[in-house]
Amino acid sequence: MSYNIEEHEDYLKDHMPYRMEEGEWEAMQQRLKAKVLQGKTVAFEPEKRKPVFKIAIGAAAGLALLVSAYIFMQNMAGKETIRPGENPELYLDKTISGLNEQELNWVHELNENELPEATEYFEN
Amino acid sequence: MAVINIDEQIVSLCSKEESQDKGFDLLMKTYGKRLYMHIRRLVVGEQDAEDILQETLINTFRFIRSFKSDSKLYTWLYTIATRECLKFYKQKKLVLKGFDESGQWLANTLYAENSPNAETILLKFHEAILTLPEKQRLVFNMRYFDDLSYEEISTITQSSVSSLKTNYHYAFEKIKNQLSNEL
Numbered sequence: 001m002s003y004n005i006e007e008h009e010d011y012l013k014d015h016m017p018y019r020m021e022e023g024e025w026e027a028m029q030q031r032l033k034a035k036v037l038q039g040k041t042v043a044f045e046p047e048k049r050k051p052v053f054k055i056a057i058g059a060a061a062g063l064a065l066l067v068s069a070y071i072f073m074q075n076m077a078g079k080e081t082i083r084p085g086e087n088p089e090l091y092l093d094k095t096i097s098g099l100n101e102q103e104l105n106w107v108h109e110l111n112e113n114e115l116p117e118a119t120e121y122f123e124n
Numbered sequence: 125m126a127v128i129n130i131d132e133q134i135v136s137l138c139s140k141e142e143s144q145d146k147g148f149d150l151l152m153k154t155y156g157k158r159l160y161m162h163i164r165r166l167v168v169g170e171q172d173a174e175d176i177l178q179e180t181l182i183n184t185f186r187f188i189r190s191f192k193s194d195s196k197l198y199t200w201l202y203t204i205a206t207r208e209c210l211k212f213y214k215q216k217k218l219v220l221k222g223f224d225e226s227g228q229w230l231a232n233t234l235y236a237e238n239s240p241n242a243e244t245i246l247l248k249f250h251e252a253i254l255t256l257p258e259k260q261r262l263v264f265n266m267r268y269f270d271d272l273s274y275e276e277i278s279t280i281t282q283s284s285v286s287s288l289k290t291n292y293h294y295a296f297e298k299i300k301n302q303l304s305n306e307l
Contacts, residue, residue: 005300008245013269017238017246018164028160028174029152036181037144 066103130154131197138188151184155198158270159205165265166209168233168254176212180205195279202272203280206262213258230254245303252302253295260295263288268296 005012020028134154137147159180164173183204191200216229231251238247253261262281266272267288274285281288 005249005296005303012246012249015243015246016161016165017234017243017250018168018170020160025157029156032152032174032178032181033145033148035178036185037148 134197135188135191138185155201159201162270163205163209165269167212168230168237170237172212176208179208199276199279206280227255248303248306252299256295256298260291263291264295267292
């Protein structure tokens with residue numbers, strides 16, 4: 001005996017082998033709401049991060065390069081230099097005192113401009 | 125026109141943190157049950173369906189701001205839900221080590237979780253759907269139960285309209301033959 005799906009279409013479409021009572025559906029909605037909207041802090045797709053770290057790393061690399069170049073030049077000139085391990089403050093003093101006006105201004109600018117910490121940005 | 129207004133309302137409410145509560149309620153009232161039944165027909169298990177609906181809603185809220193109103197909101201929701209179901213199938217296949225077994229596993233779950241008063245014909249009908257190849261099952265469900273157009277199903281599944289029509293036709297014939305043999 002063949003079963004005609006077309007004849008029984010309405011019945012087959014409207015009836016499911018698994019039913020959910022209204023109370024069960026309400027309860028599921030509440031559970032889902034609590035989990036999906038946990039503390040009302042749904043993370044929206046984040047904006048692109050600002051390249052703050054890149055600027056900071058670039059500045060630090062530049063300063064390190066300057067310092068290294070200065071030490072190298074001092075060594076070439078035969079002047080005494082203090083090794084970093086011996087006395088870091090003295091080392092820093094000597095290094096900075098050896099910088100010219102332009103270099104000093106640049107280092108000063110780096111100190112003055114506070115670079116904010118990179119944080120993730122989420123829209124509200 | 126009324127449907128479009130509701131979609132706009134849902135998107136607007138869900139996009140702002142202060143109104144997500146209301147957005148959630150309106151979303152569930154408008155599309156919740158349909159989404160749930162679509163998922164349940166594909167994965168069968170009650171808890172699995174709830175978990176997948178949860179993931180669907182989380183992704184909905186996460187990406188709601190990038191929703192473009194040139195497509196229907198329901199189609200977009202359906203796409204997210206269907207992809208979550210396909211992820212579920214993929215995970216099951218890894219566990220069950222083969223497609224045929226996952227179809228049978230779904231059918232077994234159907235019999236384990238069915239309502240005590242479920243009629244035999246309904247069980248046999250859904251069993252026949254669950255043992256279809258995955259693509260045919262998807263197309264059949266969306267066309268037969270949800271009355272989606274082939275164009276909408278094409279957007280959701282990223283398949284061509286002509287291949288969807290073919291898949292639906294084969295699925296329908298298979299189910300008819302299986303029911304004829306079993307009843």
